[in-house]
Amino acid sequence: MTKPPTRIQQRNQAAILTAGLDVFSQFGFRGSTLDQIAEAAGLSKPNLLYYFPSKEAIHEVLLEQLLETWLDPLRALDRDGEPVAEVLAYAQRKLALSRDYPRESRLFANEILQGAPRILDILRTDLRRMVDEKAAIIDAWAKAGKIADVDPHHLIFSIWALTQHYADFDVQVRAVLGDREPYDGATVFIETLITKVLRP
Amino acid sequence: MTKPPTRIQQRNQAAILTAGLDVFSQFGFRGSTLDQIAEAAGLSKPNLLYYFPSKEAIHEVLLEQLLETWLDPLRALDRDGEPVAEVLAYAQRKLALSRDYPRESRLFANEILQGAPRILDILRTDLRRMVDEKAAIIDAWAKAGKIADVDPHHLIFSIWALTQHYADFDVQVRAVLGDREPYDGATVFIETLITKVLRP
DNA sequence: GTCTATAAGTCGATAGAC
């Protein structure tokens, strides 16, 4: 019998995961220390390790939580919808993820930059399967003349690149834009871009 | 009087910088160790520190070398050229950098992800100045009706995002594409995309 | 549940022999 977590357990576990997300997303797994995470969580280091058995365990939970929701926008792409509207909606959902969950985006970027040691199998199986499936839908739309005939895999890559850039390179984007808010212009630009690219 | 470096010095310094690029680009500054770099360079750790005074010094040289050439493609964008061809050529030069210097791209990505602590000033001054200058050129082309009227800053961001994605997320791109070579499709796709986006 | 204290190992960097 596993006892339900007390309120104090829930609060501390949540604080540790939030702190871990802050630190891991900035410095990557190897560049992060338990001292940093413990301080950000407002706990002592031994107390942190009372809730999670190791540094690796915290990182693992964060990656699992991330992957759970990361593919939802693509999963929602519907072969029975209006083609251009479907791709546009996908890109805007992905951009909203970058805006609302930039730390999650950077956690993912760090993992990929380091060679994806913990999720490479998932990329090669689950991710590849879903991308191939959605690419086939886009290709069918193109062959039916409903959208322009562009490479569907690279179309999906371009949506990933365009949207994640605003989270992962946030510092650079803001350094160049100064006081202007990035996401206002990004929303308009990406809509224009996709509309033009897909016009037959 | 600084003596000219001997052949053995040149060889070891080059080996250390190459090794440092390998390691720093994968794990970031904090996640990298001198042991890793020394082993990759084929030297003992103390011998490595005979050539460079510190870990920071190796990283600093690598970042300087990177920044020297990183902005060359954008610098070459010429207001007197044919507008669409100029932007296309810029994107293809940038894509070639990703293909030929992926470690440099990932070194830069790691630095930005960590908040750009060592180059934030450069981003806010030199980079911003050059982007604003080139954005003004693109804007003038648009106002003259030579290309479509898109936000020039976000156009430049989109070229950065699209091209760097193939270096920084190389593992993911290859996991999804399987055996297909990424850069063949990317070259065609990006040319199509930019042509369509810029068509008035 | 939370703490202090500390074990056990790794890190960047140095000393000194050759």
Next chain:
DNA sequence: GTCTATCGACTTATAGAC
């Protein structure tokens, strides 16, 4: 120029008092 040996600080993780 290159090595072995090592210092002191830091890092993950554990022991045990409260």
